[in-house]
Amino acid sequence: MKARLGIFGVTGWKNSGKTRMVANLVREFTARGLKVSTVKHAHHSFDVDQEGRDSWQHRQAGASEVALVSRNRWALMHELRKEKEPSLDDILARLSPCDLVIIEGYKREDHPKIEMIRETQTPRPASDPMLWREDPSIVLIGSAAKMDECPLPRLDPDQVSDIADFILAWLEKARSDAAE
Template sequence: MRVYGVVGWKNAGKTGLIERLVREITGRGITVSTVKHAHHTFDVDHEGKDSWRHRVAGATEVLLASRNRFALMHELRNEDEPRLEDLLARLAPVDLVLIEGYKRDSHPKVEAHRKATGNPLIAPGDPTIRAVASDEPMDLDRPVFDLDDTVRIADFILSEVGL
């Protein structure tokens, strides 16, 4: 599977960019999955529900399934956070996996940047960031796209991964 990331500081537009890229790229007939890194605790089920009760009882994995989707929850009980490569190995094969976050990993990335956040760019010190998508013009040693120019960003990523 080919992988490409979108990184940036909080409120830089990462999720919106990923969402638009998924629509654009799947609209071209290319299969896409996503991986989102969360820096905080999250839950996909609710207290009192059967799947929650299974996890609280001590199950290592709980697979919740219906005719529309399934979700596999794996409890990390005294385990380190899984490496990105191990998580990717669990995905069903697709043409492209878009990764939100994991900015310290070695896969190629586009940095999302919004001027209003006041955050510095990550790109100047990181050769894995192959381009920047920003709401302000900038002069860099790599391509800079308008943050809302989804078609050009998608074209760039697909060219980068050979699709």
């Protein structure tokens, strides 16, 4: 991993506010002068290409990787073609150096995370338990709901600056603890 400060995840069940939180954190951290990268795990099939375009035709012809480049951005599409999905570590190793990587999803991976819980999601049905109960890598709850039973710190999702401060302090403490 090439992130100077480290990685921090945003997790939770569907429609819990994960994407909104990631976007807000990216805005907050970049406004503070940090270079931020993100990784989003999708449980569904997706395509960043458009049917019929030249790059799409390259992939359909069998190319395993297609780089699409312009003066504004570039993208590298890799077709798995029966290969297994790459691990989070494999993806992190491909990122360019940055200050911070924010990960959306990957709820079963072992990196520090904030669990997003909408007020209307508490209490959760037994089929969707609160993740913090089983995942020791969740270190913060993002929720406006009152959660007396939860021992973790909780911040309202609208307090993005406070959440960013918490993340930076947590990563700094983890780095200093690891150095000891």
